[in-house]
Amino acid sequence: xxxxxxxxxxxxxxxxxxxxxxxxxxxxxxxxxxxxxxxxxxxxxxxxxxxxxxxxxxxxxxxxxxxxxxxxxxxxxxxxxxxxxxxxxxxxxxxxxxxxxxxxxxxxxxxxxxxxxxxxxxxxxxxxxxxxxxxxxxxxxxxxxxxx
Amino acid sequence: xxxxxxxxxxxxxxxxxxxxxxxxxxxxxxxxxxxxxxxxxxxxxxxxxxxxxxxxxxxxxxxxxxxxxxxxxxxxxxxxx
Numbered sequence: 001x002x003x004x005x006x007x008x009x010x011x012x013x014x015x016x017x018x019x020x021x022x023x024x025x026x027x028x029x030x031x032x033x034x035x036x037x038x039x040x041x042x043x044x045x046x047x048x049x050x051x052x053x054x055x056x057x058x059x060x061x062x063x064x065x066x067x068x069x070x071x072x073x074x075x076x077x078x079x080x081x082x083x084x085x086x087x088x089x090x091x092x093x094x095x096x097x098x099x100x101x102x103x104x105x106x107x108x109x110x111x112x113x114x115x116x117x118x119x120x121x122x123x124x125x126x127x128x129x130x131x132x133x134x135x136x137x138x139x140x141x142x143x144x145x146x147x148x
Numbered sequence: 149x150x151x152x153x154x155x156x157x158x159x160x161x162x163x164x165x166x167x168x169x170x171x172x173x174x175x176x177x178x179x180x181x182x183x184x185x186x187x188x189x190x191x192x193x194x195x196x197x198x199x200x201x202x203x204x205x206x207x208x209x210x211x212x213x214x215x216x217x218x219x220x221x222x223x224x225x226x227x228x229x
Binding site: 034050052054055058059080091092112115116117118119120121122123124134135136137142 | 152154155156202205206207221223224225226227228229
């Protein structure tokens with residue numbers, strides 16, 4: 001189980017390959033990558049991600065541990081960036097490894113659902129004209145937790 | 149105790165962190181004390197349904213006791229991922 005919170009970019013391909021190579025006995029590896037979307041259709045220049053150092057790492061560890069308790073996973077990886085990102089940049093990734101694909105898929109979705117609403121990150125969109133807006137949490141993201 | 153603010157809560161109050169001496173028994177009482185200070189706090193805490201609180205880096209409820217707590221953090225609902 002690995003959790004990393006960093007301001008620097010990560011190499012998704014290299015991370016996925018290293019994870020798959022180290023996931024001993026796994027027959028299935030699932031990865032998901034979140035990419036900065038330009039919600040303002042061309043107007044957004046920067047997405048600033050703030051987080052709560054200390055609590056962030058703890059919350060991600062807890063979420064990953066819950067996934068490991070619920071599914072038979074051989075390994076999990078969570079990487080989440082903070083700081084200033086641009087549209088097209090990769091914000092975060094999760095990877096799960098299991099003997100069979102159902103567990104790997106479900107655990108990856110579980111990690112994503114919890115990470116969106118229970119890990120202390122906040123996104124701010126900075127537009128070309130200098131205006132800035134905090135991204136509001138979506139009710140659908142909170143509702144997504146009820147399925148688990 | 150240390151009180152931390154994040155995202156727009158930090159911006160409204162105008163600082164990321166402060167040391168607060170308080171006799172408040174619960175989070176709600178601490179909020180009442182802060183709101184009484186000035187308009188910046190009143191603006192930040194105007195709608196508690198838009199706020200979350202963590203005690204020593206664990207999510208908590210507003211009626212949670214502060215006994216033994218060293219770090220309180222206020223922030224909007226999280227938007228990770």
